[in-house]
Amino acid sequence: xxxxxxxxxxxxxxxxxxxxxxxxxxxxxxxxxxxxxxxxxxxxxxxxxxxxxxxxxxxxxxxxxxxxxxxxxxxxxxxxxxxxxxxxxxxxxxxxxxxxxxxxxxxxxxxxxxxxxxxxxxxxxxxxxxxxxxxxxx
Amino acid sequence: xxxxxxxxxxxxxxxxxxxxxxxxxxxxxxxxxxxxxxxxxxxxxxxxxxxxxxxxxxxxxxxxxxxxxxxxxxxxxxxxxxxxxxxxxxxxxxxxxxxxxxxxxxxxxxxxxxxxxxxxxxxxxxxxxxxxxxxxxxxxxxxxxxxxxxxxxxxxxxxxxxxxxxxxxxxxxxxxxxxxxxxxxxxxxxxxxxxxxxxxxxxxxxxxxxxxxxxxxxxxxxxxxxxxxxxxxxxxxxxxxxxxxxxxxxxxxxxxxxxxxxxxxxxxxxxxxxxxxxxxxxxxxxxxxxxxxxxxxxxxxxxxxxxxxxxxxxxxxxxxxxxxxxxxxxxxxxxxxxxxxxxxxxxxxxxxxxxxxxxxxxxxxxxxxxxxxxxxxxxxxxxxxxxxxxxxxxxxxxxxxxxxxxxxxxxxxxxxxxxxxxxxxxxxxxxxxxxxxxxxxxxxxxxxxxxxxxxxxxxxxxxxxxxxxxxxxxxxxxxxxxxxxxxxxxxxxxxxxxxxxxxxxxxxxxxxxxxxxxxxxxx
Numbered sequence: 158x159x160x161x162x163x164x165x166x167x168x169x170x171x172x173x174x175x176x177x178x179x180x181x182x183x184x185x186x187x188x189x190x191x192x193x194x195x196x197x198x199x200x201x202x203x204x205x206x207x208x209x210x211x212x213x214x215x216x217x218x219x220x221x222x223x224x225x226x227x228x229x230x231x232x233x234x235x236x237x238x239x240x241x242x243x244x245x246x247x248x249x250x251x252x253x254x255x256x257x258x259x260x261x262x263x264x265x266x267x268x269x270x271x272x273x274x275x276x277x278x279x280x281x282x283x284x285x286x287x288x289x290x291x292x293x294x295x
Numbered sequence: 296x297x298x299x300x301x302x303x304x305x306x307x308x309x310x311x312x313x314x315x316x317x318x319x320x321x322x323x324x325x326x327x328x329x330x331x332x333x334x335x336x337x338x339x340x341x342x343x344x345x346x347x348x349x350x351x352x353x354x355x356x357x358x359x360x361x362x363x364x365x366x367x368x369x370x371x372x373x374x375x376x377x378x379x380x381x382x383x384x385x386x387x388x389x390x391x392x393x394x395x396x397x398x399x400x401x402x403x404x405x406x407x408x409x410x411x412x413x414x415x416x417x418x419x420x421x422x423x424x425x426x427x428x429x430x431x432x433x434x435x436x437x438x439x440x441x442x443x444x445x446x447x448x449x450x451x452x453x454x455x456x457x458x459x460x461x462x463x464x465x466x467x468x469x470x471x472x473x474x475x476x477x478x479x480x481x482x483x484x485x486x487x488x489x490x491x492x493x494x495x496x497x498x499x500x501x502x503x504x505x506x507x508x509x510x511x512x513x514x515x516x517x518x519x520x521x522x523x524x525x526x527x528x529x530x531x532x533x534x535x536x537x538x539x540x541x542x543x544x545x546x547x548x549x550x551x552x553x554x555x556x557x558x559x560x561x562x563x564x565x566x567x568x569x570x571x572x573x574x575x576x577x578x579x580x581x582x583x584x585x586x587x588x589x590x591x592x593x594x595x596x597x598x599x600x601x602x603x604x605x606x607x608x609x610x611x612x613x614x615x616x617x618x619x620x621x622x623x624x625x626x627x628x629x630x631x632x633x634x635x636x637x638x639x640x641x642x643x644x645x646x647x648x649x650x651x652x653x654x655x656x657x658x659x660x661x662x663x664x665x666x667x668x669x670x671x672x673x674x675x676x677x678x679x680x681x682x683x684x685x686x687x688x689x690x691x692x693x694x695x696x697x698x699x700x701x702x703x704x705x706x707x708x709x710x711x712x713x714x715x716x717x718x719x720x721x722x723x724x725x726x727x728x729x730x731x732x733x734x735x736x737x738x739x740x741x742x743x744x745x746x747x748x749x750x751x752x753x754x755x756x757x758x759x760x761x762x763x764x765x766x767x768x769x770x771x772x773x774x775x776x777x778x779x780x781x782x783x784x785x786x787x788x789x790x791x792x793x794x795x796x797x798x799x800x801x802x803x804x805x806x807x808x809x810x811x812x813x814x815x816x817x818x
Contacts, residue, residue: 196468203476236431251450262451
């Protein structure tokens with residue numbers, strides 16, 4: 158079980174780190190979520206891995222599972238959820254106002270970029286039609 | 296149990312709720328409530344400072360759960376100092392913001408109160424995981440404040456700021472998990488007791504956790520190479536918020552001071568002074584990057600942002616040698632640099648406003664309106680920030696230089712701080728002479744005549760003068776301040792009292808046989 162959990166955490170961290178370094182804000186957010194999952198599993202595993210043990214101290218039972226990491230994970234999940242919700246709204250707003258979902262706020266011009274035309278010329282930045290609507294809320 | 300300890304957290308939380316629910320339509324009532332709450336926080340902070348000055352560590356057990364099972368708030372000299380500092384700064388900032396900045400977006404005052412709550416909580420808590428929670432509270436409020444007023448540049452910088460801090464929070468949890476995995480506790484005083492007993496085979500995990508936490512606090516403190524978010528963020532956000540955020544980097548510095556003197560201090564066995572070897576070179580590099588960056592800036596606010604990076608470097612140099620006198624100097628410089636860089640941020644906006652279109656950029660323009668007053672304030676602010684006598688920056692740098700004399704790296708530290716101080720003086724002199732002297736050769740335009748004829752509100756100028764005045768006060772009362780700070784530093788390096796107050800008397804760490812006096816309190 159240790160091997161599966163450890164490699165699972167490693168995989169989540171690897172995928173999260175890779176996505177975090179991508180150029181589009183949406184993949185970055187997915188990467189952050191992956192990292193949050195990885196860290197939740199890590200926190201949980203730090204209370205040691207047990208099966209069939211109650212998470213409360215009981216005199217009838219010889220051993221118990223550590224309940225504190227479970228409480229920590231619960232807090233971490235709630236915070237990560239709230240932060241993800243916030244950052245999704247933020248990048249959406251940023252995309253509408255800045256006109257690009259690239260993390261630098263402007264479109265790259267290298268020919269390999271999926272956002273450029275096949276002949277290598279950059280696509281024009283997205284002049285969002287809904288800017289008026291978004292601006293009205295500020 | 297002293298219930299005043301929890302007031303700096305409860306009060307802003309309640310006020311923020313009232314501001315959102317009941318007063319969101321009335322800006323005048325919002326302002327009055329928000330200022331009253333800030334003043335009350337400052338008052339309570341001063342009260343707690345007077346209490347803590349006596350040297351007694353106070354502990355508040357939330358929900359009456361004894362440590363290490365419940366979360367505790369702990370008040371010692373350092374946390375009391377930080378409470379007063381944030382109270383003072385917040386009062387100045389809110390007085391500046393009511394001049395119009397608070398109307399450029401919604402819920403400014405509520406977010407401001409939540410920000411205060413998060414900062415106060417982070418300074419009071421005695422639990423590592425609870426510190427994480429307070430970091431999240433203050434960050435979430437800071438995201439809202441940073442984006443206050445909106446605009447494309449601010450959103451772009453805000454996205455970077457939020458994503459970097461979210462990554463930092465994830466790493467914080469990794470560090471917490473590793474440390475919990477080998478020690479089984481997250482109470483900082485309990486960690487101080489358990490870490491010396493960590494077996495050799497677990498040392499690698501423990502120290503990895505400790506260094507990951509240093510990375511997280513480094514992100515908050517803008518330690519090079521984790522500083523890239525700071526200049527963009529601080530120059531893109533609104534000036535009062537940039538001024539308030541000068542305390543945010545100090546939260547990182549506070550966390551480093553607290554955690555690495557308490558949990559990884561002299562008694563931590565193999566892991567003692569874990570942060571030192573990493574922190575010193577990075578702190579020196581931070582000073583260099585900050586001051587050289589200041590030299591290269593093309594606008595006033597970028598200049599101030601790099602000054603903030605440089606000053607956090609100076610503080611952390613004082614911290615990194617982990618010696619008592621250097622730490623006292625670093626704390627003095629921490630107080631000074633927070634107030635001085637805040638004054639410069641606010642002043643930069645006042646000057647930009649009086650120079651008209653694009654007034655923030657360091658290009659040749661006609662004399663700003665109210666030129667004499669502005670140049671006088673800039674001169675004083677620049678003296679304070681650069682560390683020239685007679686203002687407090689000079690005393691702070693002198694104390695740090697004096698404090699590191701006995702460490703092995705004195706020559707390197709002296710050279711770095713003195714040379715970079717010169718660079719900063721050049722940078723500030725260049726900016727000042729361009730804005731206030733060279734402008735005499737630029738012909739007055741219609742815009743500059745119109746700006747000169749306009750009348751300007753007095754309150755923002757009073758606030759800036761007040762912040763500079765606090766630097767003067769810090770100079771005049773340097774004696775009493777240093778007595779307090781040396782005692783605070785002494786408390787940090789001898790955490791026996793702290794640990795004993797939180798956990799009850801400790802047989803191992805207590806050199807004096809006090810066990811017999813209170814056997815029932817021992818665990």
